[in-house]
Amino acid sequence: MITQPASIDLTGDPKRRSRERTIRSIFLVAGLMSVAISALIIVSLAGEAWRFVSQVDVGSLWTLGWFPRRGFYDIPTLLIATLVIAGTGMLVAVPLGLGAASYLSEYATPRNRRWMKPALEILAGIPSVVLGFWALTFISPQVVQRFFSSAKPFTMLAAGLGVGVLVTPLVATVSEDAMRAVPRSLREASYGLGANKASTVRTVVFPAAISGIAASLILAVSRAIGETMIVFMAAGAVGGALRTFNPLEPGQTMTAAIASLATGTDQVAGEGLAFQSLFFVGLLLFVLTLALNVLSNRIVRRFREKYE
Amino acid sequence: MADRIGTTVDSVDHTRPETLEDASPSLAATRSPRVTGGTPSDEHAVILELSDVNAYYGDFHAVDSVSLPIREKEVTAFIGPSGCGKSTVIRSINRMNDLIPTARIEGAITYHGVDLYAPGVDPVEVRRRIGMVFQKPNPFPKSIYDNVAFGPKISKYSGDMDELVERSLTRAALWDEVKDKLSDSAYALSGGQQQRLCIARAIATSPDVLLMDEPASALDPIATLRIEELMYELKQEYTIVIVTHNMQQAARVSDRTAFFSVDVKEGQRTGRLVEFADTATIFTNPQHDETEDYITGRFG
Numbered sequence: 377m378i379t380q381p382a383s384i385d386l387t388g389d390p391k392r393r394s395r396e397r398t399i400r401s402i403f404l405v406a407g408l409m410s411v412a413i414s415a416l417i418i419v420s421l422a423g424e425a426w427r428f429v430s431q432v433d434v435g436s437l438w439t440l441g442w443f444p445r446r447g448f449y450d451i452p453t454l455l456i457a458t459l460v461i462a463g464t465g466m467l468v469a470v471p472l473g474l475g476a477a478s479y480l481s482e483y484a485t486p487r488n489r490r491w492m493k494p495a496l497e498i499l500a501g502i503p504s505v506v507l508g509f510w511a512l513t514f515i516s517p518q519v520v521q522r523f524f525s526s527a528k529p530f531t532m533l534a535a536g537l538g539v540g541v542l543v544t545p546l547v548a549t550v551s552e553d554a555m556r557a558v559p560r561s562l563r564e565a566s567y568g569l570g571a572n573k574a575s576t577v578r579t580v581v582f583p584a585a586i587s588g589i590a591a592s593l594i595l596a597v598s599r600a601i602g603e604t605m606i607v608f609m610a611a612g613a614v615g616g617a618l619r620t621f622n623p624l625e626p627g628q629t630m631t632a633a634i635a636s637l638a639t640g641t642d643q644v645a646g647e648g649l650a651f652q653s654l655f656f657v658g659l660l661l662f663v664l665t666l667a668l669n670v671l672s673n674r675i676v677r678r679f680r681e682k683y684e
Numbered sequence: 685m686a687d688r689i690g691t692t693v694d695s696v697d698h699t700r701p702e703t704l705e706d707a708s709p710s711l712a713a714t715r716s717p718r719v720t721g722g723t724p725s726d727e728h729a730v731i732l733e734l735s736d737v738n739a740y741y742g743d744f745h746a747v748d749s750v751s752l753p754i755r756e757k758e759v760t761a762f763i764g765p766s767g768c769g770k771s772t773v774i775r776s777i778n779r780m781n782d783l784i785p786t787a788r789i790e791g792a793i794t795y796h797g798v799d800l801y802a803p804g805v806d807p808v809e810v811r812r813r814i815g816m817v818f819q820k821p822n823p824f825p826k827s828i829y830d831n832v833a834f835g836p837k838i839s840k841y842s843g844d845m846d847e848l849v850e851r852s853l854t855r856a857a858l859w860d861e862v863k864d865k866l867s868d869s870a871y872a873l874s875g876g877q878q879q880r881l882c883i884a885r886a887i888a889t890s891p892d893v894l895l896m897d898e899p900a901s902a903l904d905p906i907a908t909l910r911i912e913e914l915m916y917e918l919k920q921e922y923t924i925v926i927v928t929h930n931m932q933q934a935a936r937v938s939d940r941t942a943f944f945s946v947d948v949k950e951g952q953r954t955g956r957l958v959e960f961a962d963t964a965t966i967f968t969n970p971q972h973d974e975t976e977d978y979i980t981g982r983f984g
């Protein structure tokens with residue numbers, strides 16, 4: 377077909393090609409950077425954590441409470457407090473968030489949706505310091521102490537409720553996006569079979585959107601476990617904590633423990649082992665969230681109802 | 685236009701037929717039986733009656749004043765050019781249009797003499813009796829079994845579910861193809877099988893009326909034929925309303941045919957019912973030139 381092969385030149389502009397190569401390397405560096413930073417964090421955490429573990433009296437990792445200044449590094453204390461606060465937060469965020477998502481995606485009139493969705497997004501943008509302060513000055517006296525008159529001003533419950541408020545918009549917005557992405561034809565199929573709204577949401581929309589909903593819950597749990605400011609401000613126990621499941625007691629999460637150690641609230645800044653325990657707790661937190669992610673990925677893959 | 689909407693509502697409320705049999709004098713003359721489509725006869729009672737149905741999407745007047753009776757155990761076909769409101773009308777029969785926020789229906793659709801749009805009528809109840817099969821197969825992303833069992837579960841079916849699933853799939857002429865893989869995803873089926881699954885799913889709830897909006901438009905000729913055979917069988921028990929673009933299909937499967945067309949006025953394309961009669965009449969001796977032009981392919 378080619379009659380005059382010599383008459384056309386397809387080699388292109390060499391300058392353009394070298395320019396594209398440059399751009400490609402810039403993006404490659406940017407991509408590698410995030411990997412490198414993650415690796416760096418893990419390495420520095422692991423190194424210091426190892427130094428801590430190799431020097432500490434191992435028994436002190438699970439006896440008594442968390443009092444690093446006095447050499448008590450009870451890890452269960454931190455884990456339990458983390459669990460209690462994140463758990464309380466999720467108890468608030470799951471029903472509220474999924475409820476809001478269901479309302480917005482299935483029930484709300486377009487008019488209501490138009491202002492409610494942005495309102496939620498604004499709520500999602502409130503800095504956690506503000507929520508921490510609010511937990512301390514409002515949730516604690518007006519909610520916790522109203523229902524439990526014996527409760528102290530600093531409680532894990534107040535912090536947990538604050539964390540719940542923090543992650544509710546996250547659950548709501550991400551879940552709502554997932555639910556709205558479910559094709560209308562599936563809803564019509566369901567309604568056409570005589571399903572009402574509630575069962576359509578429960579048996580058609582939810583299962584079809586499950587991977588997005590699960591993703592929102594995982595994000596929320598990760599966020600709740602990693603949340604520092606609210607816990608630091610509202611859960612008390614910044615100087616150390618006793619091991620307790622009681623949400624009406626003060627408690628110290630892993631994040632709050634790190635914050636205390638790093639900021640010197642514990643009055644140990646830079647001092648020997650106590651400071652190094654920070655790295656150990658940090659590594660633990662990292663492993664915990666990672667495990668959570670892996671686990672949830674499995675669950676999502678198993679229960680996903682894929683639609684095309 | 686506002687005035688007209690008002691008067692439409694009023695007049696409709698007072699013109700609801702007392703006895704449904706009286707409501708369709710135009711159908712009195714029954715034509716000679718046709719080869720394929722069955723014999724329409726007036727011994728079948730009117731089960732659904734559309735009187736002066738107007739449909740709107742917001743300000744857009746989509747369908748103008750449609751009145752027609754639908755008789756039980758017959759296949760009634762809606763034909764007409766694209767955009768003339770066939771889907772809008774068929775969807776109004778089981779209140780599917782309620783799901784579209786801007787959609788509004790005026791006029792009356794009575795089912796066994798009850799106005800489906802009267803206050804106090806629950807659309808969920810309506811849809812349990814008047815099922816629907818859609819143009820595009822839309823199985824749930826669940827197993828074949830769960831697709832069929834969906835409706836019965838919703839309505840708390842207390843009988844033997846396995847038996848019901850088998851019976852429904854058999855009636856939809858799908859059982860032999862899927863009996864060994866009931867727990868496989870419905871998405872693993874071909875388009876034609878999916879559509880038959882959707883039909884099985886619809887009849888599993890034992891509706892009274894089955895609405896089918898172009899059920900075969902996405903299918904190849906063989907799958908289409910199977911669905912047509914299926915309709916022929918189903919009408920022994922169910923009342924079927926079908927929208928189709930396929931003239932031959934309408935001629936083959938239906939007992940009565942409604943021909944819709946579009947009028948362009950004031951820049952709006954409003955659909956209306958041109959002619960409704962038994963299928964033989966529509967196809968061999970239509971009363972309107974418009975119908976004849978469309979049937980014979982001279983529509984333009």
Ligand SMILES: Nc1ncnc2c1ncn2[C@@H]1O[C@H](COP(=O)(O)OP(=O)(O)OP(=O)(O)O)[C@@H](O)[C@H]1O
Nearest residue numbers: 741746765766767768769770771772773784953955
């Ligand atoms: N959800 C909607 N919102 C606004 N207008 C709509 C909507 N659905 C349909 N319409 C309009 O209503 C009119 C009738 O549409 P309908 O879908 O009932 O036509 P149809 O006869 O089924 O056409 P087709 O043969 O192409 O399926 C069209 O002009 C269409 O644009």
Ligand SMILES: [Mg+2]
Nearest residue numbers: 770771772897
């Ligand atoms: Mg249509």
